[in-house]
Amino acid sequence: MLSERLLTTAVHTCTKRYLNLKPTDEASVPAPVPGQAYMLYMHVPFCERLCPYCSFNRFPFAEDRARPYFANMRKEMLMLKELGYDFDSVYIGGGTPTILLDELCDTIDLARETFSIKEVSSETNPNHLIPSYLDKLQGRVQRLSVGVQSFDDDLLRQMDRYDKYGCGQQIMELIQDATPYFTSMNADMIFNFPAQTEDVLIRDVERVVESGASQTTFYPLMASPAVQKSLARTVGKVDYTREHRFYTIIDELLAGGNDPLFDHGSAWTFNRRQSAVAAPHAMIDEYVVDYEEYPAIGSGGITYLGKSLYVNTFSVVDYNKAIESGRMSLMGKTTFGKRERMRYRFMMQLFGLRLDKHQFKRDFGCSIEAGLPAEMAFMTAAGAFATNTLDELTLTPRGRYLMVVMMRQFFVGVNSLRDQARAALTGEERELLFG
Numbered sequence: 001m002l003s004e005r006l007l008t009t010a011v012h013t014c015t016k017r018y019l020n021l022k023p024t025d026e027a028s029v030p031a032p033v034p035g036q037a038y039m040l041y042m043h044v045p046f047c048e049r050l051c052p053y054c055s056f057n058r059f060p061f062a063e064d065r066a067r068p069y070f071a072n073m074r075k076e077m078l079m080l081k082e083l084g085y086d087f088d089s090v091y092i093g094g095g096t097p098t099i100l101l102d103e104l105c106d107t108i109d110l111a112r113e114t115f116s117i118k119e120v121s122s123e124t125n126p127n128h129l130i131p132s133y134l135d136k137l138q139g140r141v142q143r144l145s146v147g148v149q150s151f152d153d154d155l156l157r158q159m160d161r162y163d164k165y166g167c168g169q170q171i172m173e174l175i176q177d178a179t180p181y182f183t184s185m186n187a188d189m190i191f192n193f194p195a196q197t198e199d200v201l202i203r204d205v206e207r208v209v210e211s212g213a214s215q216t217t218f219y220p221l222m223a224s225p226a227v228q229k230s231l232a233r234t235v236g237k238v239d240y241t242r243e244h245r246f247y248t249i250i251d252e253l254l255a256g257g258n259d260p261l262f263d264h265g266s267a268w269t270f271n272r273r274q275s276a277v278a279a280p281h282a283m284i285d286e287y288v289v290d291y292e293e294y295p296a297i298g299s300g301g302i303t304y305l306g307k308s309l310y311v312n313t314f315s316v317v318d319y320n321k322a323i324e325s326g327r328m329s330l331m332g333k334t335t336f337g338k339r340e341r342m343r344y345r346f347m348m349q350l351f352g353l354r355l356d357k358h359q360f361k362r363d364f365g366c367s368i369e370a371g372l373p374a375e376m377a378f379m380t381a382a383g384a385f386a387t388n389t390l391d392e393l394t395l396t397p398r399g400r401y402l403m404v405v406m407m408r409q410f411f412v413g414v415n416s417l418r419d420q421a422r423a424a425l426t427g428e429e430r431e432l433l434f435g
Contacts (some may be wrong), residue, residue, distance in 0.1 A: 007402055011406050023332060026115045040294065040296075041092075041294050042092065043298035044093070059316060070103035076328060080297070087119070089291065092120070097123055098133060101137075120143070121138070150196070150200075151208075152204060154201070189217065191221070192312075200420065209394065215269065218247075221238050243260070267401075312420075315424070347406055350393060353400075357393065368393070
């Protein structure tokens with residue numbers, strides 16, 4: 001649709017202009033602002049398999065590489081404590097955070113001892129949904145997100161996940177067994193694979209429902225520069241002309257009709273209705289919806305504080321050296337102007353389904369209509385707003401899809417930022433990723 005193509009071009013142009021890293025020699029992130037709520041992001045970059053669609057910082061797992069890394073991540077956590085930070089929420093992403101479970105548990109335990117942690121969210125892979133892992137994660141992790149991507153065996157083979165993680169039926173049964181261990185169990189899915197037909201997509205949605213997962217995220221396949229070649233080689237070239245139709249199928253099957261099974265948690269997140277009691281704790285993988293600012297620890301972590309975005313070195317070797325020398329591993333920084341920060345707020349709050357106009361005016365000193373006239377005109381003309389009052393903006397189904405497009409292109413831009421950091425890798429680490 002025309003509005004999708006225009007929005008794709010506009011967001012691509014904007015992110016290309018302001019998501020550019022400049023070297024920094026700063027030894028640490030800034031201290032916290034008193035009274036500001038922050039979440040802590042931890043990045044674990046090790047995986048048993050490197051998936052062709054993933055642009056995050058990740059390396060093939062080796063225990064002798066991972067153990068000192070976890071130890072240094074705990075040291076970096078204490079650096080944030082010394083700066084004055086406190087957190088009530090932790091999100092652990094990767095990579096595969098559960099790759100070395102005893103180290104992960106030690107890290108979570110230290111976070112709980114050090115900060116006012118109320119909930120921990122972590123990602124994992126299907127092969128770790130087994131009793132020996134679940135027993136240790138229960139109580140430590142409240143919200144678990146398992147990377148499924150698809151339950152279709154042919155697609156799993158294309159992604160090189162079938163041999164490692166099992167067939168779709170096995171993965172579904174693992175989720176069924178694991179769900180009772182956690183407040184929220186999220187099935188992380190991807191849609192619009194080139195080989196994915198509408199029938200395959202429908203079957204994926206049906207299996208999510210059958211799995212009993214309390215939440216599911218359906219991301220559109222993102223062909224960012226770092227993964228275009230590996231995607232084309234393994235799953236094929238992405239066709240964005242099908243994306244809206246596929247999103248509509250997901251939306252209607254999960255949240256449509258008179259008695260839907262799921263409600264929207266964000267534009268591409270769906271929360272199971274029978275989990276209404278746990279809804280305030282539902283896991284939104286894009287933690288930035290609930291916490292606009294967050295420091296990130298670990299190699300490849302991306303921090304957003306105040307007007308600046310910081311990127312930690314993608315080199316595990318350099319990361320360890322930096323932490324052991326008593327400094328953080330910041331290698332690049334970009335600073336946003338007022339307009340970029342207004343756009344970021346606009347995108348993130350609407351992705352979370354509601355923009356608070358009073359908060360916007362309080363934080364930026366102008367109304368959203370005065371601050372972002374072109375964005376408001378475009379979204380209004382596109383029929384994106386279900387409500388547009390003095391208090392708030394909310395979205396129509398069309399508006400939710402436009403936010404999917406906007407977030408897809410924003411993440412492609414963030415992945416280009418990661419490419420800039422990844423390009424600095426040398427020696428063995430470069431060989432591990434690029435051959």
